[in-house]
Amino acid sequence: MQIPLYEHPFWQSIPEQVMRPGGLTVTEQALACCDIQAGMRVLDVGCGAGATLRHVTAKYGVAGVGVDVSAELVARARQTSPQLSWMRSRSETLSFANESMDVVLSECTLSIFEMDKALSECARVLKRGGYFVVSDLYARNENGVEALRQLPRGTCIGAAISQKQILAKIEQCGLRVEVWQDVSEKLKEFSICTLTTAAQVDPFDLHIAAAKAKLGYYFLVARKN
Amino acid sequence: MTEYFDPAKYEGWVCADCNIPLQLSKVDVSYLGNSFPVDLLKCPNCGLVLIPEELALGKMAEVEKALEDK
Numbered sequence: 001m002q003i004p005l006y007e008h009p010f011w012q013s014i015p016e017q018v019m020r021p022g023g024l025t026v027t028e029q030a031l032a033c034c035d036i037q038a039g040m041r042v043l044d045v046g047c048g049a050g051a052t053l054r055h056v057t058a059k060y061g062v063a064g065v066g067v068d069v070s071a072e073l074v075a076r077a078r079q080t081s082p083q084l085s086w087m088r089s090r091s092e093t094l095s096f097a098n099e100s101m102d103v104v105l106s107e108c109t110l111s112i113f114e115m116d117k118a119l120s121e122c123a124r125v126l127k128r129g130g131y132f133v134v135s136d137l138y139a140r141n142e143n144g145v146e147a148l149r150q151l152p153r154g155t156c157i158g159a160a161i162s163q164k165q166i167l168a169k170i171e172q173c174g175l176r177v178e179v180w181q182d183v184s185e186k187l188k189e190f191s192i193c194t195l196t197t198a199a200q201v202d203p204f205d206l207h208i209a210a211a212k213a214k215l216g217y218y219f220l221v222a223r224k225n
Numbered sequence: 226m227t228e229y230f231d232p233a234k235y236e237g238w239v240c241a242d243c244n245i246p247l248q249l250s251k252v253d254v255s256y257l258g259n260s261f262p263v264d265l266l267k268c269p270n271c272g273l274v275l276i277p278e279e280l281a282l283g284k285m286a287e288v289e290k291a292l293e294d295k
Binding site: 188202203204205207208209211212 | 228229254258259261262263284285287288291292294
């Protein structure tokens with residue numbers, strides 16, 4: 001049986017086990033655009049083994065909740081930081097009350113799930129004026145998106161869409177995008193080739209598709225209207 | 226057989242400098258700042274790598290073209 005990409009052992013070999021390009025640097029860049037106050041409730045959707053939530057709760061004194069689809073990663077997060085709340089859940093079906101979160105983080109996870117449903121759920125649980133912080137892959141060349149779709153399933157790369165499409169989807173959910181920042185240079189530091197090995201995707205095919213789509217990385221900060 | 230060429234076709238090929246048979250090894254292919262590992266024939270002594278014609282004119286050329294935006 002093939003291991004899901006997010007549970008592949010290679011993630012444990014990278015610093016702080018932050019499973020995305022840019023790691024905590026990009027998270028910090030995005031949070032610097034928000035007014036985070038101690039005591040706020042922060043939900044990390046796709047929290048993995050919990051590295052980001054541990055960092056954010058320690059630095060800002062916020063109350064953290066992490067959800068992830070992987071039972072193994074949630075167990076690891078819980079074992080490392082039992083004082084925080086961890087839950088196994090998909091992004092499309094969050095078990096939280098409406099308008100119960102001040103901040104929702106979704107880093108490198110939107111393109112893994114059904115984006116429309118996941119966005120709608122994140123918007124639902126956010127309080128009015130709350131911050132939605134996203135970082136993810138995107139296609140800087142909309143005409144090259146089709147090349148990404150031809151890649152075998154197994155990575156989030158094949159689901160990347162354009163900035164225009166992302167912004168439209170987010171605004172449809174009643175969120176207002178305040179900051180969009182391209183951080184594509186983080187992709188090179190991240191070494192996509194390691195990802196291709198883990199996901200068993202042909203590296204030549206991946207580089208061809210990524211180049212055609214001008215695959216990039218971004219973060220954005222949106223607020224609920 | 227690797228994904229990109231048939232090693233049987235290159236059986237008996239030796240390194241011109243070391244006169245040692247080439248061996249199938251993991252090689253880092255790098256181009257315009259992008260690199261990834263590929264199984265290619267390599268001299269175990271000096272590290273000389275053979276890039277088979279079918280790979281050079283096939284997927285490798287395609288990657289170059291895509292990365293250079295031609």
